[in-house]
């Protein structure tokens with residue numbers, strides 16, 4: 001037995017949370033410095049008349065959020081968050097970002113001393129002082145360093161063990177390497193980069209671009225148009241990071257899985273794309289679409305669009321972000337989907353950026 005045993009807890013058990021639980025539990029079972037049993041905090045609910053935690057622990061499947069995928073038997077569902085975290089040294093945050101504050105409040109002081117965190121959550125908040133990254137929020141609330149993991153990772157595909165890549169952004173190299181060991185598998189290739197801010201913002205903001213891609217599909221436009229939205233979206237993602245984080249973000253980071261690759265997969269296969277397509281076709285509200293199309297899973301791109309535009313407006317910079325501005329106007333200001341392209345032509349500022 002290794003001198004220091006790490007103990008892992010996954011916080012969240014949705015589509016991606018359950019997949020992350022599957023990956024790390026199967027790795028924990030073979031790593032000799034990590035305790036085999038991995039707790040997964042589950043927001044308790046009834047599924048077909050049974051508690052979801054009971055189903056996961058007895059049937060080793062999450063039929064609501066990740067149906068048809070066998071979960072490892074050493075992944076243990078726990079309904080109480082503080083109990084799930086108790087004694088953990090490695091905390092993996094993976095839940096829809098609107099639920100993070102309540103969770104953090106409920107697990108204060110529950111982790112082991114010296115615990116480290118990683119967030120897989122795609123989103124951020126804006127308060128009176130500006131942008132609050134979720135990794136920063138976790139560090140501020142819980143007093144532990146927090147790395148980030150973002151990538152082209154549609155959960156159902158990763159859970160089926162189809163080869164994909166991801167990117168870990170770290171502040172401390174040793175932590176980056178540790179998280180890499182915990183997440184990497186034959187079908188899940190991990191790259192680690194010392195550029196956590198850009199990695200985290202890529203993961204969050206690509207969900208906004210995905211809405212634009214969905215609008216293209218709803219308008220029945222073709223591949224060239226979607227490719228243009230992806231490319232311009234990538235430029236605005238980089239510009240956003242540089243504008244609000246003092247020029248942060250290495251160009252190379254945008255070529256990691258968290259950058260262009262995640263944009264591509266999300267703009268073709270993600271939930272944000274799907275709901276945005278239906279938004280155009282149906283005229284229904286976002287809440288209705290989320291409830292009708294996602295079976296309890298959560299849409300993150302609309303919430304992130306609100307935060308993105310808040311940050312842009314604080315800086316009086318709508319003119320520098322014509323795509324994000326148009327997506328926000330279509331989502332929330334009653335603009336017609338066809339206005340997506342109205343301000344995209346002759347924008348020299350964007351052309352020169354990358």
Ligand SMILES: NC(=O)C1=CN([C@@H]2O[C@H](COP(=O)(O)OP(=O)(O)OC[C@H]3O[C@@H](n4cnc5c(N)ncnc54)[C@H](O)[C@@H]3O)[C@@H](O)[C@H]2O)C=CC1
Nearest residue numbers: 013014015016017043094095096099121122154155297298
């Ligand atoms: N699903 C995917 O393909 C991917 C998702 N992500 C990101 O991972 C994060 C988590 O997403 P998913 O695991 O897919 O979640 P999900 O979209 O499947 O969300 C449902 C989860 O929210 C929980 N929940 C519902 N109400 C709650 C409440 N009041 N308090 C706490 N929890 C509540 C449910 O129990 C369930 O676990 C998001 O930020 C998402 O953007 C990142 C990569 C891939």
Ligand SMILES: O=C(CO)COP(=O)(O)O
Nearest residue numbers: 151152153154270271272
């Ligand atoms: O982040 C994702 C893939 O990397 C999933 O995106 P959606 O939330 O749009 O499904």
